[in-house]
Amino acid sequence: MAKDQIKRYSILFSLIIVLYITYLIVKPFIPALVCGFIFAYLFYPIYKRLNKSIPYKTFNAVMIVILIILIIIVPLALIAGNIAIETFNLYNSGIINSDSINSYIGTNDFITNNYAKLVAETSAIASNFIRSIPSKLIDFLIIIYTTFTLLLYGDSIVKKIRSFLPVKDKDALLNHVGDTTFAIVYGLFVTAAIMFIISLITFKIIGVKPAFFLSILIGILALIPLLGSSVVLIPLGIIHYLRGNIFTVGGIIILGVILVLIENLVKAKIIGDKAKLHQLVVIVGIFGGIKLFGFIGFIAGPVLLSALIIIIKEYYPELENEA
Numbered sequence: 001m002a003k004d005q006i007k008r009y010s011i012l013f014s015l016i017i018v019l020y021i022t023y024l025i026v027k028p029f030i031p032a033l034v035c036g037f038i039f040a041y042l043f044y045p046i047y048k049r050l051n052k053s054i055p056y057k058t059f060n061a062v063m064i065v066i067l068i069i070l071i072i073i074v075p076l077a078l079i080a081g082n083i084a085i086e087t088f089n090l091y092n093s094g095i096i097n098s099d100s101i102n103s104y105i106g107t108n109d110f111i112t113n114n115y116a117k118l119v120a121e122t123s124a125i126a127s128n129f130i131r132s133i134p135s136k137l138i139d140f141l142i143i144i145y146t147t148f149t150l151l152l153y154g155d156s157i158v159k160k161i162r163s164f165l166p167v168k169d170k171d172a173l174l175n176h177v178g179d180t181t182f183a184i185v186y187g188l189f190v191t192a193a194i195m196f197i198i199s200l201i202t203f204k205i206i207g208v209k210p211a212f213f214l215s216i217l218i219g220i221l222a223l224i225p226l227l228g229s230s231v232v233l234i235p236l237g238i239i240h241y242l243r244g245n246i247f248t249v250g251g252i253i254i255l256g257v258i259l260v261l262i263e264n265l266v267k268a269k270i271i272g273d274k275a276k277l278h279q280l281v282v283i284v285g286i287f288g289g290i291k292l293f294g295f296i297g298f299i300a301g302p303v304l305l306s307a308l309i310i311i312i313k314e315y316y317p318e319l320e321n322e323a
Helices: 001-053 057-093 097-106 109-164 170-206 210-222 231-240 244-276 279-291 297-315 316-321
Strands: none
Touching: 001 057, 001 109, 001 170, 001 279, 001 297, 057 109, 109 170, 170 210, 170 244, 170 297, 210 231, 231 244, 279 297
């Protein structure tokens, strides 16, 4: 009996060690795998429609992957091109040439004292980014391959996952996770796109430069709760106020009010109604997800929390009744 127990515990201990080592191996690629899952889920309806018209699943999966690559690369190329053009135009206008920068540094004690540190930190960020390019390429390849595999074998994988789910109503949990994923992606990106367009139009009207770069920054920050456009607009408003540009400051204030209304009303309406999630769950899920998974965590975090809530409610239904 004692030998059997020792053998059983030895097998269990060995299994735990193997699982932990496997986790350490997979851990660096978890964000890429999660991103692949999200892409596969979002584009699976298009893949199914293609299968009805073209009876070649592998070919259709390749077409979807190419579409995803284009959706990623083309906007990035356009953004980079527009930012480069605006920077070139600003340099030609004399606003950011070396003489004006050196003159401003010499008249500002804070910048004078911290200029060397700023340059060093900027150089470090640039060098770290260059060193990270190979790992970013590997992550990108994993995202593409994961998406391709899930498109081809998604149905069988979902069936296997479904059999392991610790709830009775498995379809309800899967549907809830799917609805939450779609709601968060759709809500965040639609809100960000609207805020980008309105910011770009406003900046062009009131003469703020570089309009495209600042608008893109506002659109990106719209994806992060509790930050949003204020990170850009408050410093921008202070700068133009010190320069005496009252008309520009008024335009920035009006823009800020409009963006706050859009961010709180449109985003809450889309995500809240579709996913049926409390705003606190969304905020905690996004920040926790970003800390654990990186940028893709703003989707993965709320999805995992919402799934956990569904599981808890099934085992403790009195919690839902009390709520």
